[in-house]
Every structure is written in structure tokens, then in C-alpha cells.
Amino acid sequence: MTLVGELELPTLDYTDPELRGERFHAAMCELRSHGWLAEGPFGYVVLDRESAEFFLRTRAATFPGMKIAEIFGVTEGPLYEQMKRNILHVNGPDHARLRSLVNPALSPRAVERYRPAMREFLQELWARATARTAPGEGTETVRCEFVEAFAKPYPSRVIASVMGAPLEDAPRLHHWSNWIQRQFDAASMASERDGIEQAVEEFYSYAEELLEARREDPGDDLISTLIAAADPAHPPERLSDVECINLVFNVLVGGVDTSQSQLAHAIRLLAEHPGQWAALAADPAGLAGQAVEEALRYEPITPFTARITTEEISYRNVTFPQDTIVMVCAFTGNRDLEEGSGDVETFDIAAERSRARALTFGAGVHYCVGANLARAELEEALAFLAPRMHDLTLDGEPAYETIMGIYGLAELPVRFAV
Numbered sequence: 001m002t003l004v005g006e007l008e009l010p011t012l013d014y015t016d017p018e019l020r021g022e023r024f025h026a027a028m029c030e031l032r033s034h035g036w037l038a039e040g041p042f043g044y045v046v047l048d049r050e051s052a053e054f055f056l057r058t059r060a061a062t063f064p065g066m067k068i069a070e071i072f073g074v075t076e077g078p079l080y081e082q083m084k085r086n087i088l089h090v091n092g093p094d095h096a097r098l099r100s101l102v103n104p105a106l107s108p109r110a111v112e113r114y115r116p117a118m119r120e121f122l123q124e125l126w127a128r129a130t131a132r133t134a135p136g137e138g139t140e141t142v143r144c145e146f147v148e149a150f151a152k153p154y155p156s157r158v159i160a161s162v163m164g165a166p167l168e169d170a171p172r173l174h175h176w177s178n179w180i181q182r183q184f185d186a187a188s189m190a191s192e193r194d195g196i197e198q199a200v201e202e203f204y205s206y207a208e209e210l211l212e213a214r215r216e217d218p219g220d221d222l223i224s225t226l227i228a229a230a231d232p233a234h235p236p237e238r239l240s241d242v243e244c245i246n247l248v249f250n251v252l253v254g255g256v257d258t259s260q261s262q263l264a265h266a267i268r269l270l271a272e273h274p275g276q277w278a279a280l281a282a283d284p285a286g287l288a289g290q291a292v293e294e295a296l297r298y299e300p301i302t303p304f305t306a307r308i309t310t311e312e313i314s315y316r317n318v319t320f321p322q323d324t325i326v327m328v329c330a331f332t333g334n335r336d337l338e339e340g341s342g343d344v345e346t347f348d349i350a351a352e353r354s355r356a357r358a359l360t361f362g363a364g365v366h367y368c369v370g371a372n373l374a375r376a377e378l379e380e381a382l383a384f385l386a387p388r389m390h391d392l393t394l395d396g397e398p399a400y401e402t403i404m405g406i407y408g409l410a411e412l413p414v415r416f417a418v
Helices: 021-032 049-057 065-071 078-085 092-106 108-129 146-151 153-163 167-184 186-191 193-216 222-230 241-255 257-271 274-282 284-298 371-385
Strands: 037-039 044-046 141-145 304-309 313-315 318-320 325-329 390-394 409-411 413-417
Touching: 044 049, 049 304, 049 313, 049 325, 065 078, 065 167, 065 186, 078 167, 078 193, 078 241, 092 108, 092 222, 092 241, 108 146, 108 153, 108 371, 141 146, 146 153, 146 257, 146 409, 153 167, 153 222, 153 241, 153 257, 153 371, 167 186, 167 193, 167 241, 167 257, 186 193, 193 222, 193 241, 222 241, 241 257, 257 274, 257 284, 257 371, 257 390, 257 409, 274 284, 274 390, 284 371
Parallel strands: 044 325
Antiparallel strands: 037 044, 141 413, 304 325, 313 318, 390 413
16 A cells, blocks of 8 residues: 555645636646545545545545634634534534435425426526517617526525525525535635624524524424424424534525525536527427536536545555545546546537436435525526527636635626627
8 A cells, every 4th residue: 555645636725716727627628647646735636436435435535614613713703613513524423414304305206396496596587687678679689797687586486485485585695605615615714704604694684583483383304304303293203403504504504605606506517508508498398407417417517526535545555644635527527438428628518428417416325405406406407598699609608716615616607688
């Protein structure tokens, strides 16, 4: 066995703020050509699907959120309590119990109930974006900034509906989610900790009030479902109020910025491939699902997921000591497909890809709890927009955000005909 620190490895500075867009693609393609393992600023990066699956699934590694808390001196207060109770940081029997209670509420069948609401939200946003057009007077070109017009407000409305929160609270939910997500970015924790702490505290207070409101007036929503699971009539798997609030917290934080960013990238990619957009417009019901899966594969908004080893691990004759940080790369792992899957460096919604699931939502016991909801949101958005946004094209350069944390777009100017 060779100690990982003794290897001569290619390097990747994933903290480089300029590493985005085409530069990021080129750097990852070059890096992957040198093998399955690279060195980064804080540890190591695994690059192929097999190694990614191994480190995501092994019980000898966990998400390093509490290590981040330790590094930044987060030892008490709302942010510390949230980090400690985040389902990402809970393992073993407690994790299995929590997942068993929340999974049914977000199963493929369960999320179907939210599709009509998704379509209503999209219709409202569409009406607002095209308000200046004159129906029945021929084709008119519409210009809009897609992130602000669609990608940003849509997921927060969906999450409000899922939670059982008033729709007018959607902007606040988006604000809190955006700030709380920054706890996963070391640079933000160093410079914006007060804002993160404030967002956590405000959301906890809001969620407690919402929990009481749903307890008095239950509905067909996630919080009402979790309250039922918290009832003493359901031992031994009952949820405490604190667990219930934190599960809702996890759904909020994991379900707003992520869906916003993946939808924006999907629209960008399809605008860059007008033939595929036209094909989707002609058959939205048949191709929306494939378009979503290809966007998840090709441009994952979680290009890196961190793990820290809890004991010494030996893998492929390489020894990783305890407390080694490993960055699992979904970007390259998603391109490591079976033979016959076509050109993996090409975005193609009609390509026959291998059945291996994209690593964008993770793998193993910590596979994203909201993956089914996110897929439904993305499918509904693409199926709704493609037949309506004729001749979609970019109307300027997209503004890429950094690859650390959630890899999104700050701006996506587009134009289309109606």
C-alpha cells in the first residue's frame, strides 16, 4: 500500500474563483486524462465513477460539516445547532429513522401531487415575463433575464407549497436558503458568517410558527405529514419537534438554490443547442425527462461533494489516513459511462446513455432526499417552456458563479419569440 501523501499527483485548485464555464470544462477534461486521483488545496479529488461511488457510500467517511464548524469556531448558537442536526451530519440508526419518516413524503408518487401547482407557478411567471406582448398580432421577440424571471422565483414557490407555507413567503424562503447554503462554502464562512447566522435564526423562528399553524390546521403538505409522524401514536419512530423543524430546514436549504441553478444551466445548454430545443418543443412529454437527466449529467450544480475519512481507508492500493478530506467529483464521474453511451463531452438529450444514475444528487445513504421533487420541478419547467419559447437563444454572456458550493448562474440573458 502507498500512502496517498507520497504520490505524485496532478493538482486542481477548485477554490480558484476564475475556474468556471468553459475554463472549468477544459481543466477537468485535462485533469481526468491523468488518472482517477488528484490533489487539491485541502485534500484529494477522486475523478471516476467507481471511486466516487466508493467514497460516497463507505461508512468510513462522512460529510465534514462539523469539521467546518470546528475550523471556524462555530461551537454554539443557531448555526451550530442546525449544523449538528442537519441530516447530512446524522449517521447510523438515527439517520435511517429520519430518512424512513421523510422519504415517503418525497417519494416519486408523493411529489406528483405538486405538479399542478408547479404548472400554475410557471403560468404566472410566463404571464409576467410576456406581459408586454400583444396576443394575436404576429410573432414578437421577448428579452428577459431568465434567472430573475423564472429560475429564481419558481423553486421558492414550489418549496412554499411543499412546506405548507403561504406563497407570499416564497421570497423570504429564497433569501434564507441562499444565505444558509453559504455554510458549505469556506470563503463565505470566513467573510459572511454573521449573515448566515442571522438567516438560520430567522428561519428557525419562522419554522416554529409555521409548525404551530400546521398543527392547528393540517393540510396535504410536508410539515403536516411530519407532524403526523411526530404524534406519540406512532412510536417508536416519532419525530420530536426539533427533528421535524430541522428536516423542513434541510428540504428548504437543499431545494431552492439547487433547483434554481440546475434549471438555469439546463436552459443555457438548450439555448446553445437550438435543434435540441426544437425537438423538446415538438415532444415535451416524451423528451422533458431525458433533457433533465442530460442536464444533470452534463452540468451538475454540485460538481464537488466533500467527505472526511473517520478511519484509515485503503482503496486501489492507496492508503487514506483518518481525517483526510476527499472531494468527490460528480462532473467527471458523470462522464464515466459505459461503452456505447456516445460522446460524453457532448450535451445531447437524445443520446442513449448508460443507465447509471448521475452523481449530481450524491449516492449511498446520504443520497439527496429531495431528488424526486427536483426532477419533477425541472421536468415541468422544461415541458412548459419549450413549446412557448420559440427560437430560444442567448441574448448575451451568462454570468457564471463559482464551482464551490452550488454552481449556478447569476444571470442568464435570453431572447425568444412568442
